[in-house]
Structure formats: structure tokens, C-alpha cells
Amino acid sequence: MSTLANRASETTMYREIHEFPRIIDSALSNLSQIQEIAEILKEKDFSTVQVLGRGTSGNASLFLKYLIEVKLGVLVADASPSTTSIYNSPIAMRNNLLIGMSQSGKSTDLVEFARTAIQSGAFFIAMTNDAQSPLAQLADHHIDLGVGPELAVAATKSYSSELLHAQLLVDAMSGEITPDGLAKESARVIDDALGRIIAATDLHVATDIVVLGRGYSLANALELSLKIKETSLVNVPANSTAEYLHGPIAALKEGSSVIFLSPTGQDYEVIAPTVERVRGITSKIYWIGSSEHCAPGEIFLGGSSINHESYSAVLDSTVLQLVANHCAVAKGLNPDAPQGLNKVTLTR
Amino acid sequence: MSTLANRASETTMYREIHEFPRIIDSALSNLSQIQEIAEILKEKDFSTVQVLGRGTSGNASLFLKYLIEVKLGVLVADASPSTTSIYNSPIAMRNNLLIGMSQSGKSTDLVEFARTAIQSGAFFIAMTNDAQSPLAQLADHHIDLGVGPELAVAATKSYSSELLHAQLLVDAMSGEITPDGLAKESARVIDDALGRIIAATDLHVATDIVVLGRGYSLANALELSLKIKETSLVNVPANSTAEYLHGPIAALKEGSSVIFLSPTGQDYEVIAPTVERVRGITSKIYWIGSSEHCAPGEIFLGGSSINHESYSAVLDSTVLQLVANHCAVAKGLNPDAPQGLNKVTLTR
Numbered sequence: 001m002s003t004l005a006n007r008a009s010e011t012t013m014y015r016e017i018h019e020f021p022r023i024i025d026s027a028l029s030n031l032s033q034i035q036e037i038a039e040i041l042k043e044k045d046f047s048t049v050q051v052l053g054r055g056t057s058g059n060a061s062l063f064l065k066y067l068i069e070v071k072l073g074v075l076v077a078d079a080s081p082s083t084t085s086i087y088n089s090p091i092a093m094r095n096n097l098l099i100g101m102s103q104s105g106k107s108t109d110l111v112e113f114a115r116t117a118i119q120s121g122a123f124f125i126a127m128t129n130d131a132q133s134p135l136a137q138l139a140d141h142h143i144d145l146g147v148g149p150e151l152a153v154a155a156t157k158s159y160s161s162e163l164l165h166a167q168l169l170v171d172a173m174s175g176e177i178t179p180d181g182l183a184k185e186s187a188r189v190i191d192d193a194l195g196r197i198i199a200a201t202d203l204h205v206a207t208d209i210v211v212l213g214r215g216y217s218l219a220n221a222l223e224l225s226l227k228i229k230e231t232s233l234v235n236v237p238a239n240s241t242a243e244y245l246h247g248p249i250a251a252l253k254e255g256s257s258v259i260f261l262s263p264t265g266q267d268y269e270v271i272a273p274t275v276e277r278v279r280g281i282t283s284k285i286y287w288i289g290s291s292e293h294c295a296p297g298e299i300f301l302g303g304s305s306i307n308h309e310s311y312s313a314v315l316d317s318t319v320l321q322l323v324a325n326h327c328a329v330a331k332g333l334n335p336d337a338p339q340g341l342n343k344v345t346l347t348r
Numbered sequence: 349m350s351t352l353a354n355r356a357s358e359t360t361m362y363r364e365i366h367e368f369p370r371i372i373d374s375a376l377s378n379l380s381q382i383q384e385i386a387e388i389l390k391e392k393d394f395s396t397v398q399v400l401g402r403g404t405s406g407n408a409s410l411f412l413k414y415l416i417e418v419k420l421g422v423l424v425a426d427a428s429p430s431t432t433s434i435y436n437s438p439i440a441m442r443n444n445l446l447i448g449m450s451q452s453g454k455s456t457d458l459v460e461f462a463r464t465a466i467q468s469g470a471f472f473i474a475m476t477n478d479a480q481s482p483l484a485q486l487a488d489h490h491i492d493l494g495v496g497p498e499l500a501v502a503a504t505k506s507y508s509s510e511l512l513h514a515q516l517l518v519d520a521m522s523g524e525i526t527p528d529g530l531a532k533e534s535a536r537v538i539d540d541a542l543g544r545i546i547a548a549t550d551l552h553v554a555t556d557i558v559v560l561g562r563g564y565s566l567a568n569a570l571e572l573s574l575k576i577k578e579t580s581l582v583n584v585p586a587n588s589t590a591e592y593l594h595g596p597i598a599a600l601k602e603g604s605s606v607i608f609l610s611p612t613g614q615d616y617e618v619i620a621p622t623v624e625r626v627r628g629i630t631s632k633i634y635w636i637g638s639s640e641h642c643a644p645g646e647i648f649l650g651g652s653s654i655n656h657e658s659y660s661a662v663l664d665s666t667v668l669q670l671v672a673n674h675c676a677v678a679k680g681l682n683p684d685a686p687q688g689l690n691k692v693t694l695t696r
Contacts (some may be wrong), residue, residue: 011551048396048423049622055594069428070437075396075444077425080417082590084365084600086618088417094395095421166585208583215430217545229585229599235556236587242430242457242695246403251577270434273695281688338598340629347590 005198008329012336013152013231015320018190020084020160024149024183028166030146034165037125038139038172041097042297044123052079052100052110055345056155056223063219067170067310080174081109084116084263092223093122100126101166103150103158104344105133116140127165129158145170152336153169153343154230156321159223163314179308186304193302193319197326200299203286204232204330206229206257210248211238212278213261214271217289219327220320221261224288241274250278257284259323260301262315264290265309288319353546356677360580360684361500365669366538370506371463372531375512377558378494379520382513385473385489386520389445392471398441400427400448400458403693404503404571408510411567415518415658429457432464441470447529449514451498451506452692453481462486475513477506492516500684501691502578504669507571511662527656534652534663540651541667545674548647550676551634552580554605558596559586559625562619565637565659568668569609572636575672579683589622599623605632605650607671611664612638613657636667639650 019153126139213221225238453476474487561569573586
């Protein structure tokens with residue numbers, strides 16, 4: 001192991017990423033609470049759902065939005081906390097379910113939004129890492145992320161657990177079966193990615209990077225962008241591959257780096273037009289997810305090979321976290337303590 | 349006038365931005381169609397709304413989402429076209445209104461999404477610039493953006509008109525009164541901004557820029573980010589001032605440039621914590637909107653002084669377009685024909 005690899009493996013962020021296989025096992029052996037909540041939600045037959053979250057949890061809530069819309073056919077709105085916190089406007093919540101995600105469960109504007117939503121009739125499920133948090137206490141039902149204390153400022157295991165619990169909740173409602181061997185595959189994904197990321201020696205020097213995903217992997221693309229901003233201090237935009245063609249691709253140059261998040265099980269046709277356009281402009285292309293579309297000269301950073309798109313996206317989340325951790329350390333930064341960030345952000 | 353100013357005033361983009369005052373006058377003298385549609389929508393009493401758009405129109409649809417949630421108290425979801433185009437999953441549209449925005453009205457995935465939504469029971473309003481477009485033809489009612497042919501590839505007057513028509517539709521439903529003298533104020537905003545932008549001689553050389561807005565001005569922040577990507581080929585991220593504190597601010601450095609979009613009439617308290625944090629890191633700060641919060645040494649680029657936050661945001665849209673046009677020309681680029689972009693983007 002190189003010195004760099006040694007240093008990258010000494011961060012709290014690194015250790016917390018490695019806890020995910022254990023978190024999966026623990027979640028799968030405690031399914032009864034999720035199943036009970038799923039039964040209640042099925043009975044209530046909500047016509048619309050709102051998802052609520054900021055930062056990392058906001059990205060996880062986007063994953064939940066796709067899952068609910070695709071698997072349950074129910075319309076999902078992304079909550080705008082500012083409608084209540086800035087404009088004092090309570091939205092009518094007729095037959096509405098609100099699902100809020102937050103590691104700490106403390107963000108002031110989320111608590112305020114949830115309180116207003118409940119007052120106007122919403123049923124509220126909170127997913128947090130602290131059953132005593134204000135958000136958890138407000139909820140009709142609380143789903144514990146069960147990751148234990150998260151010490152690194154940049155969220156990792158709590159994000160992966162949010163994706164996992166989103167998936168388990170929607171499975172319990174739709175009757176889908178959890179694929180076998182998830183924890184083992186998660187451990188394999190982490191081990192495999194480590195070596196690949198160490199070998200990809202030029203990613204951390206790139207300053208012009210774009211991250212692209214689509215559908216279930218869009219949340220991971222946004223999260224990788226956020227993790228690189230937080231820990232490597234590089235301003236990296238993220239987009240859906242479809243949106244990217246509607247404008248932002250204009251800024252792509254020869255020599256720009258592009259990271260595609262394409263989970264195993266995704267229909268390649270839906271991202272192929274963007275991949276082809278990107279390949280015509282730059283050759284610096286990285287892949288997280290399936291290794292299948294990685295052309296010679298491009299770099300595969302790792303990902304799950306479970307042929308189930310949304311579960312693969314859940315497991316791929318550790319790869320993007322390892323990439324961010326490694327890039328930060330390679331730049332001489334401490335990913336555990338990004339400048340100017342706090343673990344709990346209180347915004348109005 | 350400097351040579352640079354001359355060149356910047358010779359673009360099609362520049363001419364099209366200047367058409368907005370005329371478009372306002374024309375829209376205000378044709379209010380009856382909007383009022384009729386508003387009456388129909390009020391009668392139908394929809395419990396939820398979906399907004400649909402990509403790229404520039406996606407940004408305008410976010411403005412519409414805020415307006416409807418705040419002024420009408422109705423929940424608004426941002427439509428995910430991929431749920432139908434990738435995952436083939438029709439979302440149940442019980443008592444749902446879909447409002448789609450598109451300059452061309454031709455994007456394949458938007459048309460497909462609208463068709464699926466209508467089949468599952470949605471009532472559909474399209475806002476496009478072409479009454480014969482596929483999206484317009486599918487609609488229960490079509491609102492014409494009325495901007496005439498838009499020739500520059502980077503959308504300007506169609507975006508401003510989308511914001512305006514969003515505002516007029518919601519006004520017609522909520523009974524709010526349109527402020528007086530809008531077209532005249534728009535012309536003043538454009539003239540005033542021109543001189544200020546020419547004087548801000550270092551914005552176009554910045555490569556590390558962040559754009560921040562909140563509430564009604566978030567759409568303009570996202571649109572400025574997109575316009576700079578499209579025409580100046582610089583990867584500029586945009587965020588809400590609240591989200592920015594939840595992570596991305598870590599990447600802000602001394603010497604980074606920050607553009608705040610803060611319309612007249614906005615409660616300064618809601619952005620103040622972010623402004624203060626940013627001022628502690630960098631002094632390169634620009635303002636679009638109200639001049640009130642621009643401290644000595646910071647640069648005011650222009651904006652409406654109407655004391656009505658959402659209308660001010662509508663008028664401020666021309667300022668961000670003028671900034672993008674000027675930066676592109678100052679960089680020696682042709683903003684009318686960005687590399688690798690087409691006027692109509694066909695994505696699945």
C-alpha cells in the first residue's frame with residue numbers, strides 16, 4: 001500500500017464508509033418496524049407524498065421520490081421549506097404524506113416545515129439517526145437510520161442508510177423482494193473500489209469535473225458533487241444526463257473530466273446519447289456503477305454488479321464516498337473536517 | 349461606448365433581451381385568455397399541481413412552483429419525465445393539474461410525459477412559444493408566450509416571458525393586482541444594468557463563480573448559472589442560500605466570486621446568514637436585484653426597484669441575461685451560437 005493509500009485509510013470518513021455492510025445486515029434483521037409502517041401507509045392510500053431534506057439528505061430524498069413514483073405510481077413533490085419559513089404560507093395537505101430525512105433531525109427549517117405540514121393535515125414519517133431529535137419527536141412514525149454516531153462532518157454512512165431505508169420502505173409497500181447477499185456485495189464493492197481509486201491517480205488533480213447520473217443514480221451524482229465540494233473544495237456541478245444536453249454541455253471542453261454514475265441494471269439507451277456526445281468532446285471519462293459501458297482508456301472506479309438498478313445505486317453510494325475521501329487526502333486536505341462546515345446546519 | 353460594449357450590443361441575444369418591455373405590454377393587453385383559464389382552474393380546485401420543463405424552462409417552472417405554493421397554498425411537484433420515459437411508470441394523476449413549459453414545445457420526453465399524464469387523468473396547460481407545437485396541441489389550454497421567433501440559441505425573452513406568464517396566471521387565480529408601469533420599469537432596468545455591467549470589468553475573467561438565490565430568486569440563480577455555462581463556457585454552480593450552508597460553501601475560497609440574486613421586496617433576514625458567511629471568506633461579491641444590500645466594494649449589476657418580490661424577480665431576469673451576454677463577448681465568444689447546443693433538444 002502506498003503512503004497515500006495509508007493516509008486515506010486513516011480518516012474517520014473512511015472508517016464510517018466501511019460500516020455500511022454491517023448497517024445493511026442490521027437493517028435487514030430489523031425489518032418488522034418498516035413493515036408495520038408500510039402497512040399503515042398502504043391502508044391510508046395517500047394521493048401525494050412530499051419528501052423533505054437538505055444537503056445530503058436532500059439528495060437521498062430525491063432517490064425516495066423516484067422510488068415512490070416508479071414503484072408505487074404516487075406523485076411526489078420535493079418540499080420547499082422556504083414556503084413556510086420565508087413566506088409563511090401553509091400548503092394545504094389534503095391526504096398528503098410527508099417523509100422527512102435528516103441525519104441529525106435538528107435543522108430548524110425542516111422542523112418548522114414539518115410542524116406546519118402536520119398542522120394542515122399531513123401524516124409525517126421521519127427518518128433520522130436520533131429518535132430523540134425534534135424531527136423524530138414530531139413524527140407519527142420514526143424510522144431510525146441505525147448507523148450509530150456519525151463523526152465525520154461529511155455525511156457518508158447516514159446517506160447510504162437513507163437510500164437503503166428508502167428502498168426497504170418502498171419494497172415493503174410494493175411487495176418487491178430484497179436481493180440476496182446485499183451486505184456481502186457491499187463489502188466486495190468497497191474492497192474492489194479501493195484498489196481502483198488508488199490506481200486512478202489523476203482524478204484529484206482535475207479542476208474541471210462534471211458528474212452525471214439519471215433516474216435512480218441522479219441522487220448519487222448530486223451527492224458525489226456535494227462530497228467533492230465539501231471535502232476536496234472543488235466546485236463540481238452535477239446534472240441528469242438528459243438535462244445536461246439542454247444547456248450545460250456547452251461548457252464541456254477537451255480535457256474536462258466527466259464521471260458517469262450508471263448502476264448495473266440501468267437501461268443503457270437512456271444515457272447513451274449523452275455518453276456519445278461527451279466522448280466526442282473529452283476522453284477523460286470515469287464510471288461508477290456498471291463496468292459494462294467503460295470503453296478502453298476510460299476508468300472504472302467501482303460499483304455493484306447486482307442486476308437491480310435501484311439496489312445497485314444504494315451500494316454504489318460507498319464508491320462515490322471513497323472517491324471523495326481519496327481525492328481530499330491526495331490534495332493534502334482533511335476530509336473529516338471541511339473548512340467552514342458544521343455537522344448540524346441550522347438555516348431558516 | 350467602448351468597442352467591447354459595441355460588440356456586446358450587436359448580438360441577437362442582446363436584441364432579444366431588449367424585447368422584454370414590449371412583450372410585457374403585449375401580455376398585459378391580452379389578459380383575457382389567462383383570466384379565462386384561471387377561472388376554469390379555480391373551479392376545478394386541483395389538490396396538486398405538477399410543473400414540467402427542462403433547462404431554461406425547468407428553471408421557469410421552479411418559479412411557478414414557488415408562486416403556486418405560496419400564493420395559492422397548493423402543493424406542487426416537479427415532474428420527473430424519466431418516470432415515464434425510462435421506467436414506463438404512469439403516475440396516478442387523481443385531481444392533478446399539469447403545467448408544462450417549453451419554448452419550442454417539441455422536447456420528446458416532455459411530450460411523452462404529458463401524454464401519459466393526460467391518459468391517467470391530468471388536466472394539462474401548456475405554455476409554449478408555438479401554438480402548433482406537439483405540447484401545445486396536447487394541452488387542454490395553451491398559453492402563448494407571445495415572444496415571436498427566438499433566434500439566439502441561448503433562451504432569453506422566452507424565459508422572461510415564462511416567468512411573466514407564470515405570475516399573471518397565479519395573479520388571475522389569487523386576485524392579486526399587477527403593479528403599475530411594469531414595461532417602463534423593465535426598460536429602465538435594462539438600460540441601467542447595461543452601464544453597470546460594462547463597468548464591472550473583472551467578472552468575465554473569473555473562473556470560480558457561485559450564484560446564489562432564495563425563494564422566488566432561486567429560478568434566476570439557476571438560470572444565470574445555466575446562461576454562463578451555455579455562453580461563457582464556465583462551469584458555474586448555483587444554489588439556494590440555505591442549501592449553500594449545508595455543504596457547498598466549503599468550496600468557497602478567498603478570491604472566489606459570488607453573485608447574489610436578491611430581488612427588491614425580499615426579506616433580507618432570510619439570506620443574511622449566508623451573506624455574512626460569504627463576506628467572511630471572499631470580498632468579490634456581486635448583486636442582482638435590490639441595490640440595498642450591496643456593501644462598499646461590492647458591485648451592483650442592476651435590478652428592479654419595484655417593491656414586490658416576485659415581480660421584481662421577473663424583471664431581474666433581463667439583468668442576468670445581459671451579464672451572460674457581456675461576459676461571453678468579453679471572452680471573445682459568440683453567445684448566439686454556443687458550442688454543441690441546439691435550439692431544440694430532443695431527449696428521451
